[in-house]
Amino acid sequence: MGLRFQQLKKLWLLYLFLLFFAFFMFAISINLYVASIQTADSELRHPKPPPKRRSLWPHKSIVAHYIGKGDIFGNMTADDYNINQFKPVPGEGADGRPVVVPPRDRFRMQRFFRLNSFNLLASDRIPLNRTLKDYRTPECRDKKYDSGLPSTSVIIVFHNEAWSVLLRTITSVINRSPRHLLKEIILVDDASERSYLKRQLESYIRVLTVPTRIYRMKKRSGLVPARLLGAEHARGDVLTFLDAHCECSRGWLEPLLARIKEARNVVICPVIDIISDDNFSYTKTFENHWGGFNWQLSFRWFSSERKRQTTEITAKDSTAPIATPGMAGGLFAIDRNYFYEMGSYDSNMRVWGGENVEMSFRIWQCGGRVEISPCSHVGHVFRSSTPYTFPGGMSEVLTDNLARAATVWMDDWQYFVMLYTSGLSLSVKDKVNVTERVALREKLQCKSFAWYLENIWPEHFFPAPDRFFGKIIWLDGETECAQAYSKHMKNLPGRALSREWQRAFEEIESKSEEFMSLIDLERDKCLRPLKEVAPRSSLQPVTVGDCTSHAQTMDMFVITPKGQIMTNDNICLAYRPPKQGVIKLLKNRNATTSNVMLTQCAGDASQLWNYDMDTQQISHRDTKLCLTLKAATNARLQKQEKVVLCMQCDFKDITQKWGFIPLPWRL
Ligand code: LR7
Ligand code: MN
Numbered sequence: 001m002g003l004r005f006q007q008l009k010k011l012w013l014l015y016l017f018l019l020f021f022a023f024f025m026f027a028i029s030i031n032l033y034v035a036s037i038q039t040a041d042s043e044l045r046h047p048k049p050p051p052k053r054r055s056l057w058p059h060k061s062i063v064a065h066y067i068g069k070g071d072i073f074g075n076m077t078a079d080d081y082n083i084n085q086f087k088p089v090p091g092e093g094a095d096g097r098p099v100v101v102p103p104r105d106r107f108r109m110q111r112f113f114r115l116n117s118f119n120l121l122a123s124d125r126i127p128l129n130r131t132l133k134d135y136r137t138p139e140c141r142d143k144k145y146d147s148g149l150p151s152t153s154v155i156i157v158f159h160n161e162a163w164s165v166l167l168r169t170i171t172s173v174i175n176r177s178p179r180h181l182l183k184e185i186i187l188v189d190d191a192s193e194r195s196y197l198k199r200q201l202e203s204y205i206r207v208l209t210v211p212t213r214i215y216r217m218k219k220r221s222g223l224v225p226a227r228l229l230g231a232e233h234a235r236g237d238v239l240t241f242l243d244a245h246c247e248c249s250r251g252w253l254e255p256l257l258a259r260i261k262e263a264r265n266v267v268i269c270p271v272i273d274i275i276s277d278d279n280f281s282y283t284k285t286f287e288n289h290w291g292g293f294n295w296q297l298s299f300r301w302f303s304s305e306r307k308r309q310t311t312e313i314t315a316k317d318s319t320a321p322i323a324t325p326g327m328a329g330g331l332f333a334i335d336r337n338y339f340y341e342m343g344s345y346d347s348n349m350r351v352w353g354g355e356n357v358e359m360s361f362r363i364w365q366c367g368g369r370v371e372i373s374p375c376s377h378v379g380h381v382f383r384s385s386t387p388y389t390f391p392g393g394m395s396e397v398l399t400d401n402l403a404r405a406a407t408v409w410m411d412d413w414q415y416f417v418m419l420y421t422s423g424l425s426l427s428v429k430d431k432v433n434v435t436e437r438v439a440l441r442e443k444l445q446c447k448s449f450a451w452y453l454e455n456i457w458p459e460h461f462f463p464a465p466d467r468f469f470g471k472i473i474w475l476d477g478e479t480e481c482a483q484a485y486s487k488h489m490k491n492l493p494g495r496a497l498s499r500e501w502q503r504a505f506e507e508i509e510s511k512s513e514e515f516m517s518l519i520d521l522e523r524d525k526c527l528r529p530l531k532e533v534a535p536r537s538s539l540q541p542v543t544v545g546d547c548t549s550h551a552q553t554m555d556m557f558v559i560t561p562k563g564q565i566m567t568n569d570n571i572c573l574a575y576r577p578p579k580q581g582v583i584k585l586l587k588n589r590n591a592t593t594s595n596v597m598l599t600q601c602a603g604d605a606s607q608l609w610n611y612d613m614d615t616q617q618i619s620h621r622d623t624k625l626c627l628t629l630k631a632a633t634n635a636r637l638q639k640q641e642k643v644v645l646c647m648q649c650d651f652k653d654i655t656q657k658w659g660f661i662p663l664p665w666r667l
Pocket of ligand 2: 243244245330380381
């Protein structure tokens with residue numbers, strides 16, 4: 001009896017263990033599966049600005065990465081596309097709160113996500129007139145606007161937009177704009193196929209309290225031709241463009257119109273808040289961020305301090321607009337006549353992309369201004385993938401558009417963009433015909449791109465004639481390139497006095513061909529971020545890797561005469577003293593300790609470096625510590641890694657010797 005009981009107990013325990021184990025494996029595989037589908041569709045298009053929250057670091061990360069959620073269940077039927085399933089639940093999404101779709105609808109929710117690359121079921125539960133909070137600062141709320149503001153036509157273009165999302169955009173415009181300032185709403189349908197966007201939409205807009213008209217493109221053309229069609233029919237003093245998935249919040253319009261009344265050459269954008277593609281919650285973003293473009297001309301948000309440059313208003317006024325080198329593209333107001341005087345849009349830009357770059361450069365270079373008004377808040381649904389088709393091919397269309405913008409406006413820098421953007425090349429440039437736009441630039445007597453960079457975007461991270469552009473090579477003393485480099489530097493007269501970047505740049509430039517030809521692809525190592533993907537927002541340790549691939553930009557650096565070591569996406573090499581609790585945090589984040597990081601450029605002392613041509617050391621200017629290549633333990637992976645650290649300088653130390661290999665960037 002006793003033995004039996006023992007056996008039973010054992011069996012029972014074994015059974016329990018197996019059950020637990022099976023469950024455990026199941027959970028893991030589900031997790032892996034979800035992770036795999038999420039990364040598969042995480043193609044990043046437009047960065048959303050950072051939500052407003054307390055920052056951990058003095059220089060805040062500026063680009064939020066987000067993971068797209070694709071459809072994982074089966075195909076859609078024609079009915080799925082064409083039926084409007086808007087079914088508002090009172091109070092759902094009120095004050096911009098997130099929507100929770102009931103568990104019984106989760107399956108459908110996944111299925112319908114891919115239709116628009118956002119959670120349609122969540123949107124379909126939110127009333128068209130849902131309430132939002134007042135996202136303005138007290139100073140903005142108190143602001144008085146004069147009575148004679150210009151009127152505006154709001155122009156919304158769309159292709160296959162969801163009913164609830166489009167109509168919530170329209171409703172928010174009507175409900176949150178002073179009636180006398182809103183002349184009309186103009187919708188332009190870029191050849192949508194969904195049936196609810198035909199008659200049903202026409203009869204819906206007929207009864208609105210604000211005159212609303214719809215124009216339809218004969219064939220799918222893209223947002224530029226669609227916006228041009230809308231603008232043609234507009235009668236307001238000002239054109240205000242919005243994407244078809246926005247929500248205007250309280251007081252959004254007056255600051256825009258007031259700024260244009262003050263200065264008609266200003267293209268003024270609202271602060272773009274985030275409406276979640278997942279649950280449609282509305283999140284306020286920073287008022288003080290501004291925009292620019294990376295080396296591939298993708299729009300990026302930045303948040304380093306910027307002087308409020310408007311002349312009429314003092315720099316202290318927190319309600320004053322911020323000058324921005326680049327605009328996101330979708331949400332802005334412009335004086336109607338000024339829009340045409342400045343050449344409206346490049347009508348040969350198709351489908352999506354490039355027009356925001358073109359307009360930013362054109363407006364600035366031809367005497368206008370682009371600004372963001374901190375008092376105007378409009379939400380936008382940020383998506384991680386494109387829901388619609390790209391007639392002509394996504395990459396071809398986008399690169400053609402970018403090539404047009406670059407060729408007309410970027411002077412010498414167009415070659416840089418062509419060389420280092422995948423899909424772009426000088427041959428794409430030859431393909432596009434931009435004669436008309438070049439003539440426009442002549443006619444308006446626009447300034448050069450160099451002027452734009454120097455004056456409008458002095459913080460920029462592009463190459464320039466007085467900067468170095470290329471790779472930072474570790475001179476291990478053995479490879480041919482390393483030896484040639486050291487020999488050249490050592491034999492320069494007066495080199496011992498030259499702790500100046502400018503002098504180093506000149507010397508490197510004069511010998512660039514030779515150094516380049518000596519690079520040994522197998523052995524030479526160049527400075528690069530520790531992770532395979534280039535860092536965009538977070539701090540990232542630095543290491544060395546093969547100097548080979550010229551197609552990637554993560555190991556290419558721009559060095560300014562001032563001593564900033566920058567790379568794409570506004571990332572700079574920074575010294576991070578461990579005392580500030582960085583090591584501890586790093587342990588959690590990257591599991592590697594280093595006091596040298598790639599992080600958002602801020603132009604402060606932590607990011608300034610010296611170069612000594614005599615010893616080939618790069619040292620941090622303030623602390624006089626030298627960049628050193630060391631083995632470090634990665635606590636998480638339990639393995640040794642090479643990491644670049646700042647350590648006491650020792651001119652004999654081979655792990656502290658660095659050289660520069662220039663890369664071409666202009667013809
Ligand atoms: O072929 C098309 N036809 C269209 O009518 C393609 C698009 N569209 C419509 C579309 O329905 C939408 O209403 O054009 C509008 C913009 O398209 P989105 O929402 O797919 O673009 P986006 O929000 O991803 O992209 C941003 O960059 C674009 C570059 O061409 C445009 O300038 C968008 O207006 C712009 N959106 C914003 O600036 C919102 C803030 C994003 C940021 C940062
Ligand atoms: Mn959009």
